[in-house]
Every structure is written in C-alpha cells, then in structure tokens.
Amino acid sequence: MDKPSRHATSMIDPTLLARVVKGDQQAFSQLYDHSSTLLFSLAVRILGNHEEAAELLQDVYLEVWRKVSRYDVGRGTPVAWLVTLTKSRAIDRLRARAARGYRATSSLEAEPAAQVADLGPSPFETQADQELRIAVGAAVAGLPQAQQQAIELAYYEGLSHAEIATRLNQPLGTVKTRIKLGMSKLRDVLQQWWNHGELQ
Amino acid sequence: MTHEELEESVPLYAAGALDRIERQALEAHLLSGCASCHSALKDYQSVAALLPLGLSPTKPPRSLKATIMAGRNPTPIPAEAAPNEPARPSLEPGEWMNHLFPPVTPARSSSLPWALGLAALLIVAVGGYFAWNVSTQRSIDTSNIKRLEASLQEKSATLAGLHREVGDQAKVLAELRNEIQQRTNEAAEAKEQLAQREAELEDTRVQLSQQSSMRTVRPPQDELATLLRIPNVRVVSLTGSDMAKRAAGFLLYDSQTQKVWLYSVNLPECPAAMTYQLWAIYDKPLSIGTFRMDRGETAHLLVKKVPSFTNAKTFAVSLEPSGGRPQPTGPMYLLSRS
Numbered sequence: 080m081d082k083p084s085r086h087a088t089s090m091i092d093p094t095l096l097a098r099v100v101k102g103d104q105q106a107f108s109q110l111y112d113h114s115s116t117l118l119f120s121l122a123v124r125i126l127g128n129h130e131e132a133a134e135l136l137q138d139v140y141l142e143v144w145r146k147v148s149r150y151d152v153g154r155g156t157p158v159a160w161l162v163t164l165t166k167s168r169a170i171d172r173l174r175a176r177a178a179r180g181y182r183a184t185s186s187l188e189a190e191p192a193a194q195v196a197d198l199g200p201s202p203f204e205t206q207a208d209q210e211l212r213i214a215v216g217a218a219v220a221g222l223p224q225a226q227q228q229a230i231e232l233a234y235y236e237g238l239s240h241a242e243i244a245t246r247l248n249q250p251l252g253t254v255k256t257r258i259k260l261g262m263s264k265l266r267d268v269l270q271q272w273w274n275h276g277e278l279q
Numbered sequence: 280m281t282h283e284e285l286e287e288s289v290p291l292y293a294a295g296a297l298d299r300i301e302r303q304a305l306e307a308h309l310l311s312g313c314a315s316c317h318s319a320l321k322d323y324q325s326v327a328a329l330l331p332l333g334l335s336p337t338k339p340p341r342s343l344k345a346t347i348m349a350g351r352n353p354t355p356i357p358a359e360a361a362p363n364e365p366a367r368p369s370l371e372p373g374e375w376m377n378h379l380f381p382p383v384t385p386a387r388s389s390s391l392p393w394a395l396g397l398a399a400l401l402i403v404a405v406g407g408y409f410a411w412n413v414s415t416q417r418s419i420d421t422s423n424i425k426r427l428e429a430s431l432q433e434k435s436a437t438l439a440g441l442h443r444e445v446g447d448q449a450k451v452l453a454e455l456r457n458e459i460q461q462r463t464n465e466a467a468e469a470k471e472q473l474a475q476r477e478a479e480l481e482d483t484r485v486q487l488s489q490q491s492s493m494r495t496v497r498p499p500q501d502e503l504a505t506l507l508r509i510p511n512v513r514v515v516s517l518t519g520s521d522m523a524k525r526a527a528g529f530l531l532y533d534s535q536t537q538k539v540w541l542y543s544v545n546l547p548e549c550p551a552a553m554t555y556q557l558w559a560i561y562d563k564p565l566s567i568g569t570f571r572m573d574r575g576e577t578a579h580l581l582v583k584k585v586p587s588f589t590n591a592k593t594f595a596v597s598l599e600p601s602g603g604r605p606q607p608t609g610p611m612y613l614l615s616r617s
Contacts, residue, residue: 107351111344119339121331133343140347145422159328166331170295175433179440215333233296234330240296255291262290266326
C-alpha cells in the first residue's frame with residue numbers, strides 16, 4: 080500500500096492541523112466539522128451510549144487542542160491519528176466501566192431510530208469521503224460473519240483474542256485465524272480499491 | 280516468539296486483539312528495526328484506522344461543538360511545556376505511529392551561514408521561550424492542576440465504585456454466613472431431635488421387651504386372676520398330711536377351658552430322683568401331672584389340661600419316683616378335704 084491515504088487524506092488536510100498547532104481557532108472549528116461525525120459514530124459504536132460518546136468527544140477534542148503540537152504530519156494521516164486517539168480513549172472508558180461492573184444503559188440496537196435519522200451524508204463529506212465510506216462498509220460487510228464478528232469484538236470492544244475465544248466459546252487458534260484472515264482480506268480488498276478504484 | 284509468530288501477530292496487533300505481553304513482544308521486535316514487520320504493520324494499521332468509516336454515520340449533538348469551543352484554553356500548550364507527562368496508555372496513537380514513521384531528525388546543515396543563522400534563531404527562540412515561559416507558567420500550572428484534579432476526581436469515582444462493590448460483596452458474604460450458621464443450627468437441632476427420637480425408640484424397645492417378657496411370665500397369673508373371677512369355677516382346698524403339716528394348697532378347675540390349677544405352698548424339697556404327683560380320685564386315682572419342689576422353693580403353681588374329672592371328689596399329691604407312676608405308690612403330702 081504505497082498510496083495509503085489518497086482518499087483518506089482528502090477528508091482532512093494535514094495543513095488544517097498545522098494551523099490548529101498555531102492556535103488557529105477557526106482551523107480547530109473546521110477540524111471539528113470535518114471529523115466529529117466520524118469520531119462520534121466510533122464513540123457511539125464502542126460505548127453504546129450517545130451521552131457518554133458526547134462526553135468522550137469533548138475530552139478528545141480538548142486533548143487534541145492541548146496536545147495537537149505532538150502530531151507530526153509525517154506520522155500518518157490526521158484521520159488515522161484522530162480515530163486511534165478516540166478509539167483508545169473510548170476503550171479505556173469501556174474498561175473502567177467494566178471494572179466498576181457497569182453495563183451500557185442503552186445498546187446500539189436500542190436506538191435504531193437515531194441511527195436511521197443520522198444516515199444522511201455530512202455537509203462536509205466530499206465525494207471522495209463518501210466513496211471511501213461505501214468502500215470500507217462493503218469490504219467489512221463482505222467478510223464472513225465469523226471473521227467480522229471477531230474483528231469487531233477486538234476493535235470496538237477492546238477484547239483480546241483470548242477474551243474473544245471465551246466470549247464466543249471457540250478455540251483460541253480459531254479466533255486468531257479469523258482475525259488474521261479477516262484483516263488480511265480487508266487489506267487486499269481496500270488495496271484493490273485504492274489501486275483500481277473498484278472493489279473485489 | 281519466533282519471527283514467523285511475531286509476523287503473524289501483526290494483523291492481530293492492528294485489530295487490537297493482542298494481550299499486553301504479546302503486544303509488548305511485537306513492539307520490542309518492531310523497535311529492533313524489522314523492515315518486513317514494519318511494512319506489514321503500516322498496511323494493517325491503515326486498514327484498522329479506516330474501519331470506523333464503515334459505520335453508519337451518527338452526528339454528534341449540535342450543542343457539543345459549542346461546549347468544546349468554550350472548554351478550550353486560550354492557546355494550545357506547546358509540547359515542550361509538558362515534558363514530564365505521565366506514561367500514556369498503550370493504545371496511545373503516537374506509539375504505533377513511532378513504529379510506522381520513526382521520528383525524523385533534521386538533517387545537519389554543512390553550511391556555516393546556515394548554522395550561524397540557525398544558532399541565532401535558536402538564541403532568539405530560547406530567549407522568547409523563556410520570556411513566554413515566565414508569563415505563561417501560571418496558566419500552564421493552573422491547567423495542569425485542573426487536569427490532575429479531573430483525573431483525581433475520576434479515580435475517586437472509580438474508587439468509590441469499587442468501595443461500593445466491595446461493600447455489596449461483604450454484605451452478600453455476611454448473608455451467606457448467616458445462612459450457613461442458620462443451616463448449621465438447624466442441622467444440630469435435627470441431630471438432637473434424632474438423638475432424642477432414638478432414645479425414645481430405645482425406651483420403647485426396652486418397654487416392649489419388658490412387656491413381652493412380662494407377658495411370657497404373666498399369662499398363667501393373668502389367667503389365674505381371670506379364673507378366680509369366673510363364678511362357676513370349681514375350687515378345692517388341700518391341707519398338708521402328717522408328712523408335711525405346714526403344707527397347704529388349693530386347686531381350681533375350669534370346665535370351660537378344661538384346665539387344673541394347683542397352687543401349693545410349703546411342700547418339702549423333693550429328694551433326688553423323686554417328684555410330686557397330683558391325683559384326681561374318683562373310682563380310682565387319675566394322674567393329673569407331676570412337679571418338683573427344689574431347694575429354697577416354697578410355692579409352686581402347676582397348670583395342667585385335663586379332659587374331664589367332674590366326678591372326682593378327692594385330690595391328692597403324693598411323692599413318687601421321677602416321671603410319676605400310674606397309681607400312687609408313695610406317701611401322700613397334700614389331701615383335699617372334701
């Protein structure tokens with residue numbers, strides 16, 4: 080993947096972060112506009128709760144504002160950096176919640192209306208972003224159900240392969256293989272799309 | 280771990296599925312400079328970072344942006360201002376990005392004017408930084424304190440939650456202990472009751488055996504008492520002969536049951552190989568039965584079944600050789616008065 084960010088970079092211009100580094104409040108506002116729907120969707124998916132997801136996003140953006148100078152343009156796309164930061168903080172919250180024996184008060188399944196209502200494209204979403212969103216969605220949906228489930232348990236619930244094996248009552252080796260095959264297939268499908276603009 | 284195992288763990292690392300030890304092992308390997316694993320990780324991390332794009336987009340609440348914009352500090356804090364940050368969580372994005380893109384050190388210029396220019400710039404920058412540092416130190420400290428306070432508050436909340444949990448567990452444990460104690464008491468009580476029932480059963484057994492032994496002894500006596508209450512039973516009294524002047528007795532005959540009862544007292548002890556024999560005498564003596572009086576015995580009850588001797592007028596007891604005789608051969612000891 081020599082061109083990993085042709086489309087992803089188009090979502091947030093790295094120079095926007097450079098302006099945020101300089102304390103540009105307008106740039107910070109634009110950064111929020113371009114990334115908040117993606118990060119909020121991720122936070123809701125992990126935490127299963129809109130209120131907590133909003134709290135988390137507040138923490139993440141304030142952290143970005145305070146520590147944004149740590150971001151180096153040469154260290155990956157801004158989107159990858161923001162996604163990883165948000166995911167990391169959300170999983171931390173999830174684990175703290177599990178340690179307190181607390182369970183999500185509302186699951187994603189309990190809020191279908193909210194999801195349907197928010198399905199429309201963001202006003203800031205470019206054509207390239209939409210295409211990428213559709214491509215990733217199709218690549219994930221194209222995985223066998225078992226591989227998709229194992230990857231999602233690791234990625235969105237922060238479970239280790241051993242924990243996933245216990246949860247699914249499957250042998251550890253099976254779970255590892257599912258994740259490995261699933262990630263490999265996603266990589267191949269997305270690489271094909273990046274190189275040729277079409278899904279396998 | 281072998282290189283193959285480490286390489287195979289790269290997609291799991293990117294998906295976030297490795298446990299801490301495996302993660303650390305792979306990170307150490309990546310830091311050692313393995314190019315193929317670096318390349319693989321770069322690909323998989325790119326894929327992982329794109330995964331949320333596949334989610335259905337959910338817009339945040341409208342008020343969130345205003346809250347965030349209002350919650351910022353006036354200016355971002357330069358990285359140099361917080362060099363002693365606490366260790367970041369392992370999922371911190373900067374870490375894996377370090378593997379992907381090792382920090383680039385600026386190329387050293389060989390040009391002197393450039394070097395001088397840079398030095399001058401550095402002096403200005405350092406001077407400016409110190410000036411800025413003094414003026415902003417206070418606000419930085421305040422923000423640090425706020426962050427620490429927030430962190431402390433969060434930790435306190437977690438601690439309180441854990442305390443509550445421990446309290447709940449302790450309560451459950453105490454309840455279980457009480458229940459166990461109660462069950463133990465009930466078991467002890469049941470055991471006591473069982474012991475009591477066993478004792479009662481034993482008493483009942485003893486009584487039963489006593490009663491049954493009494494029953495084996497008492498029937499003749501009971502029967503005698505019953506006999507005495509029957510109005511038409513025949514009663515004959517006997518007195519001692521010269522052979523035994525102190526001896527006496529009485530004889531009962533119940534025609535219904537056809538039983539003879541001889542109760543004799545003070546008959547002398549039977550000599551060896553001798554026995555007393557009871558006779559009913561009408562035309563000729565009819566033997567009713569024999570009995571012995573042993574040493575120390577003063578009374579004897581003889582019960583015999585006799586078909587009929589309603590006509591008998593006299594009854595007598597004589598001393599005969601063992602086994603008795605068809606006719607009286609020895610001296611008489613008891614005689615009826617008739």
